[in-house]
Amino acid sequence: xxxxxxxxxxxxxxxxxxxxxxxxxxxxxxxxxxxxxxxxxxxxxxxxxxxxxxxxxxxxxxxxxxxxxxxxxxxxxxxxxxxxxxxxxxxxxxxxxxxxxxxxxxxxxxxxxxxxxxxxxxxxxxxxxxxxxxxxxxxxxxxxxxxxxxxxxxxxxxxxxxxxxxxxxxxxxxxxxxxxxxxxxxxxxxxxxxxxxxxxxxxxxxxxxxxxxxxxxxxxxxxxxxxxxxxxxxxxxxxxxxxxxxxxxxxxxxxxxxxxxxxxxxxxxxxxxxxxxxxxxxxxxxxxxxxxxxxxxxxxxxxxxxxxxxxxxxxxxxxxxxxxxxxxxxxxxxxxxxxxxxxxxxxxxxxxxxxxxxxxxxxxxxxxxxxxxxxxxxxxxxxxxxxxx
Amino acid sequence: xxxxxxxxxxxxxxxxxxxxxxxxxxxxxxxxxxxxxxxxxxxxxxxxxxxxxxxxxxxxxxxxxxxxxxxxxxxxxxxxxxxxxxxxxxxxxxxxxxxxxxxxxxxxxxxxxxxxxxxxxxxxxxxxxxxxxxxxxxxxxxxxxxxxxxxxxxxxxxxxxxxxxxxxxxxxxxxxxxxxxxxxxxxxxxxxxxxxxxxxxxxxxxx
Numbered sequence: 001x002x003x004x005x006x007x008x009x010x011x012x013x014x015x016x017x018x019x020x021x022x023x024x025x026x027x028x029x030x031x032x033x034x035x036x037x038x039x040x041x042x043x044x045x046x047x048x049x050x051x052x053x054x055x056x057x058x059x060x061x062x063x064x065x066x067x068x069x070x071x072x073x074x075x076x077x078x079x080x081x082x083x084x085x086x087x088x089x090x091x092x093x094x095x096x097x098x099x100x101x102x103x104x105x106x107x108x109x110x111x112x113x114x115x116x117x118x119x120x121x122x123x124x125x126x127x128x129x130x131x132x133x134x135x136x137x138x139x140x141x142x143x144x145x146x147x148x149x150x151x152x153x154x155x156x157x158x159x160x161x162x163x164x165x166x167x168x169x170x171x172x173x174x175x176x177x178x179x180x181x182x183x184x185x186x187x188x189x190x191x192x193x194x195x196x197x198x199x200x201x202x203x204x205x206x207x208x209x210x211x212x213x214x215x216x217x218x219x220x221x222x223x224x225x226x227x228x229x230x231x232x233x234x235x236x237x238x239x240x241x242x243x244x245x246x247x248x249x250x251x252x253x254x255x256x257x258x259x260x261x262x263x264x265x266x267x268x269x270x271x272x273x274x275x276x277x278x279x280x281x282x283x284x285x286x287x288x289x290x291x292x293x294x295x296x297x298x299x300x301x302x303x304x305x306x307x308x309x310x311x312x313x314x315x316x317x318x319x320x321x322x323x324x325x326x327x328x329x330x331x332x333x334x335x336x337x338x339x340x341x342x343x344x345x346x347x348x349x350x351x352x353x354x355x356x357x358x359x360x361x362x363x364x365x366x367x368x369x370x371x372x373x374x375x376x377x378x379x380x381x382x383x384x385x386x387x388x389x
Numbered sequence: 390x391x392x393x394x395x396x397x398x399x400x401x402x403x404x405x406x407x408x409x410x411x412x413x414x415x416x417x418x419x420x421x422x423x424x425x426x427x428x429x430x431x432x433x434x435x436x437x438x439x440x441x442x443x444x445x446x447x448x449x450x451x452x453x454x455x456x457x458x459x460x461x462x463x464x465x466x467x468x469x470x471x472x473x474x475x476x477x478x479x480x481x482x483x484x485x486x487x488x489x490x491x492x493x494x495x496x497x498x499x500x501x502x503x504x505x506x507x508x509x510x511x512x513x514x515x516x517x518x519x520x521x522x523x524x525x526x527x528x529x530x531x532x533x534x535x536x537x538x539x540x541x542x543x544x545x546x547x548x549x550x551x552x553x554x555x556x557x558x559x560x561x562x563x564x565x566x567x568x569x570x571x572x573x574x575x576x577x578x579x580x581x582x583x584x585x586x587x588x589x590x591x592x593x594x595x596x
Contacts (some may be wrong), residue, residue, distance in 0.1 A: 053485050054535045059492050061484040061532055083486045083529045085562060096432055098448050099561050104491025106580065134478025150493070163394040167501035170404055173583075176497070180417040184458075187490050189579065190419065190450035221393060383487045 002122055011255055012242055013323070013330045014353050017346030021332050023260055030341035034242060036284050038360075040067055040075030053082035057371065059154070060381040066370075073370070076362040078355050080384040081265070082293045086291040088389050090284055094120055094194060101333075104347070105383035108147065110139040110188040111326030112333075112383070115347070117194055118263055119333040122320030126195050132303045137264055138204075139188055140324065141295040145208075146175040148288040148326030149215075153380040155285055156222070158371035159231050167218050171211055173379050178207050180237035187266050196389075201305040208296050219289045219354070222263075232282035236361040236373030239279070245329025246291065247377050249275045250283030257325035264324070268300045284376040321328035326350060328378055404501040409591060413584045414502075414504075418458040420448040420578035424586040425456030433554070433561055443577035444557040444569065462582055465589035471546050474520045475499030478510045479575070480550070480590065481519035483539050485566040487526030490555055490580040491553040495523060497583040498590070508591050521548035521593065524572075526554045527563035536566055548593055550574040 003026055010023030012031045022028050042048075051057075051064040059066075063079035086378055087100050101116045102109045114136050121128060136345035153168035155240045167284040181188045191198050222228055238251050248255040256264040275289035276283040321334040329350025354377045406414050429452040431437070435443070436444035436452060443464045457571045482495055498505040499512065513519050516539040524536065536572055540549070551572040554560035558569065560579060 031548070053532065054539060056481065056512060059496070060487070062537070063443060082535070084485060084524065084531070085486045085529055086525060087562065095560075099447065103560075103562055103579075106488035107493050109488075109490070129459075161394075165396045166501050167397070169497075170401075170502065173497055173500045173502050177415045181415070184417075184450075184496075185419040185448075185582070189448070222395070272486040282567060300447075315591070346553065380489055382487065385573050386556045 001319045002322060010260075010354075013244070013332055014331065014348040014350065016348035017334055017344075021348045023330070026321075026334070031242070037207070042067060043069070043074075045047060045069045045315055046074060053079075055366045058339040062365070062381045064163055066367075069367050069368070072363065073362055073365050073367065076359045080351070080355060082091045082385070083381065084385040084387055086387045086389055089385035090389060092342055094337075094342070097345070098193070102187075104386055105380045106187050106189075107380060108143060108328065108383065109142045109327050110191075110333075111324055111331050112347075113188070113192050113255070114140065115326075115331045115333040116335070117192055117336045119320045120194055120325070120337065123318035123324055123335050123337045124316050124320070125195070128195050131305055132195060132197050133264055135180055135199050135305050137266065137269065138199060138299055138305065139183070139191070139197065139203065140264075140326075141298050142175065142179050142182075142255060143188070145295045146172055146179070147378065148292050149175065151288055151375060152285060154375040156228070156233070157279070159228055160376070162255050164218050167214070171215055171218075174207070174211055179202055187310060196375045199305070201302070204349050205300050208299060212293065212296050215292060216286055219292075223286070223289075225302075228372075229282060231280070231369075231372050231387045232285055232376075233280060234367060235281040235369045236358070236376060237280045238357050238361045240357045240360055240367045242353045243329075244353045245327070245378075245381055247354050248329065249273055249289045251279040252277045255330070257323050257330045261323045263322055266298075270294070271298050281372050288378075299372055329354065329379060344389055347388070351379045351381070351384040353385065354379050394402055397418070397482070408500055408503070408584060409588045411463055416460050418461050418583055419450065419583050420464060420582060422461040423456045423457045424459050427455035428557065430456040430489070437578065442558075442576050445554065445560075445576065447535060447554050447560050447579040449561075449579075459484055462584040463588050464577040464581065464585050466575045466577075466587065467573070467592050468518070468575075469548065470593055470595035471520070473546055473593045475596060476509055478521065478590065478594050479513040479519050479541070480510065480521045480523050481513050481516045481539065482523045482525065483486060483532075483536055483554065485524055485526040485536055486529035486534045486563070487553070487555060488562075491525040491555070494501055495525070495552060495578045498587045503583050503587050505587055505590070508596075509594070510587075510590050512514070513585040516542040517544070519543050519547070521550050521590075523550045523552050524556045524566055525552045526566070527559055528566040533566070548573045548588070550576065550593065552576045552580045552586065
């Protein structure tokens with residue numbers, strides 16, 4: 001296993017499997033300051049406003065409790081376990097487990113399934129070809145483009161900004177169709193296996209270049225819209241250091257698994273982490289926009305890819321883990337395999353850190369800020385509210 | 390700047406496809422109707438004794454090459470329609486325990502390529518204004534009450550629609566939130582494609 005159990009080393013990725021995972025180690029020790037969450041005491045005139053778990057304004061079922069004297073939000077509690085699903089993964093073979101892992105977060109299925117498969121490959125000592133590694137970068141970057149478009153679209157929606165909302169939705173669907181024609185499935189289900197990726201590269205660049213021109217026009221116009229920027233600037237300012245993905249990079253932190261995981265050859269691509277200092281919704285919006293453009297450049301640099309032969313799953317024993325940069329942030333999987341079956345498996349979702357940061361960032365804001373801030377973190381509840389058995 | 394967006398809206402022109410009056414422009418292969426007749430391994434037993442049950446199928450491709458996707462959309466079953474809702478059909482989505490893919494695909498039918506609003510289909514934020522509840526995902530303990538409350542809050546006439554393999558049969562993840570016979574409309578897929586969702590919702594109105 002390329003990861004080591006021991007003392008905390010590197011930046012904090014989050015809790016999982018009863019441990020605390022860092023960029024350089026798996027430890028039993030939580031980082032300093034992680035448990036210091038201010039507990040709000042209800043003051044006179046305040047009341048609790050329950051939003052969710054099921055309401056039209058939320059993409060997924062999640063319980064949100066807001067403490068307020070009327071307009072100002074003094075405290076926020078997020079309960080991501082309303083729709084907690086139990087996944088029976090332990091004891092399963094790799095093939096069946098993969099079907100479930102793909103469905104931990106369907107919208108980020110490539111990130112989840114590839115992190116899982118790379119952990120399996122680490123455990124079983126399976127080598128992957130350069131073609132497969134490039135095919136994996138292609139999937140991850142296509143998924144990032146689509147996911148960031150979805151977040152940006154959902155940030156335009158509460159502003160009642162109909163034209164950009166629909167145009168970003170149009171582009172998001174265009175990317176879904178590119179994914180579908182390249183891989184056969186709109187969410188990369190059934191595309192990957194140990195040492196294998198089934199994705200056709202032909203024509204992707206041309207389609208993405210057309211989408212890029214359309215996106216740049218919308219993105220730069222939105223960055224000049226004072227009405228829109230007023231809703232984002234100074235909304236949801238994060239002071240936390242425990243952040244992941246675009247939320248971290250929008251707070252001046254150069255956190256990105258593509259930089260320091262070393263599992264995929266991002267060094268051969270024009271990848272650069274988009275980092276901004278604003279720490280607010282505007283920073284998170286800008287980072288996502290810049291990442292879309294960079295992801296298109298990364299894909300263009302991959303060259304033509306050939307489909308690889310299907311790898312026959314290797315039975316055996318071992319322990320492995322892998323860390324990738326999903327559109328939400330660092331995603332980590334740990335597996336322990338005995339006789340080709342999963343003896344243990346757990347994962348770390350970037351959403352755990354970002355939910356925590358969202359709660360802190362919402363204090364002192366008002367109700368109309370809520371949706372912009374919630375959407376700007378791009379949190380997927382399905383990935384957090386899951387119990388692996 | 391407001392003029393810019395007005396012009397931008399016009400500049401792009403009409404992007405909405407003619408579906409369901411015309412065939413889908415870019416249908417996905419997975420999910421689509423499967424063609425085959427052997428007895429391959431199926432992790433959800435969607436293929437049993439030579440019969441394919443789309444409501445159990447997660448379109449995982451493990452049945453290839455014995456079964457092949459045809460690209461044909463419209464994998465749904467309508468048991469009851471409600472023609473009263475032909476001119477205005479408001480749906481309320483309820484995520485009982487979904488992975489997020491069904492949630493996204495349901496939202497996609499309101500994007501410009503599909504524009505469900507032109508077919509008088511709208512999303513509502515509360516079950517009190519809903520004509521149909523669209524259930525997504527597997528059964529989860531704490532969402533049972535939310536589903537029951539949402540259903541009871543809806544005025545008559547009302548329809549119950551299951552979206553995706555998890556809601557219909559539990560798929561590969563767990564148990565479905567309702568008995569299969571209770572659903573008036575079953576929309577198959579993992580997740581169902583926007584084409585299939587749009588056509589199924591349209592047909593539920595008796596159109």
